[in-house]
Amino acid sequence: xxxxxxxxxxxxxxxxxxxxxxxxxxxxxxxxxxxxxxxxxxxxxxxxxxxxxxxxxxxxxxxxxxxxxxxxxxxxxxxxxxxxxxxxxxxxxxxxxxxxxxxxxxxxxxxxxxxxxxxxxxxx
Numbered sequence: 334x335x336x337x338x339x340x341x342x343x344x345x346x347x348x349x350x351x352x353x354x355x356x357x358x359x360x361x362x363x364x365x366x367x368x369x370x371x372x373x374x375x376x377x378x379x380x381x382x383x384x385x386x387x388x389x390x391x392x393x394x395x396x397x398x399x400x401x402x403x404x405x406x407x408x409x410x411x412x413x414x415x416x417x418x419x420x421x422x423x424x425x426x427x428x429x430x431x432x433x434x435x436x437x438x439x440x441x442x443x444x445x446x447x448x449x450x451x452x453x454x455x456x457x
Contacts, residue, residue, distance in 0.1 A: 335359045335446040337429045342451030349419050349455070355412040355429030355448055363433045367405060369414050370441060371453070373425040380439030381427070382414060392438050396422070419455045426450040 341353040357364065368383035382403035384391045391403050402415040412429055430444035437443070 335361060335364060335431045335433075337431060337446055337448035339427065339429050339448045339451040342427060342453045344454040344456065345419055347420055347455055347457050350415070350417045351419065351453060353414040353416070353427055353451060353453075357410040357412065357429075357431060360433075361410045364431045365433050365435060366438055367412050367429065367431045368438055368444070369403065369412070370428045370430055371423075371425040372428070372450075373422070376425075378428070378441055380441070383438035384412070394439070416453075419453075421455050421457045424453060424455050426452050 336358045337355055339355045345351055364386055366383050366385045369381040370378050371381050372378040380394055381397055382393045382401055384403045384405050386405050386407055400418045404413045428450045429448040431446040432444045434443055
C-alpha cells in the first residue's frame, strides 16, 4: 500500500504558475509509475502527466505539453508538477495516483493508490 498526500493548490490568474507536490509513503519501492490526474468541475477525471521513477520517462496529455513539467525525487519520494502559463481550463481538483502494475498511464482504473487531491483554480 502506498499513501499519497498532495499540496500546492491555490487560485491564480491566467498566465500564472503553480507547483504541486505529492509525497508518497509506505511501499514506495513498489511504484511502477506515478501520475497526476485532474477532475474539472462537472467533468470526468483525466490524466495530466505521468512519470516512471525507475527511468524518469515522462508522459503528458496534449493539453498541457510544453506548459507543465512532471518530476519525481526518488530520495524524498515526492512527485512534483510545475504548471506554467495556466489557463482557466486547467481548473480542477488535482490528484496524485500510483500504480504498481503496467498499462496505459492515463487509464485511471489501473491505479490502486490515490491521494485526496488539491484544488487549482485559474481565473481569466
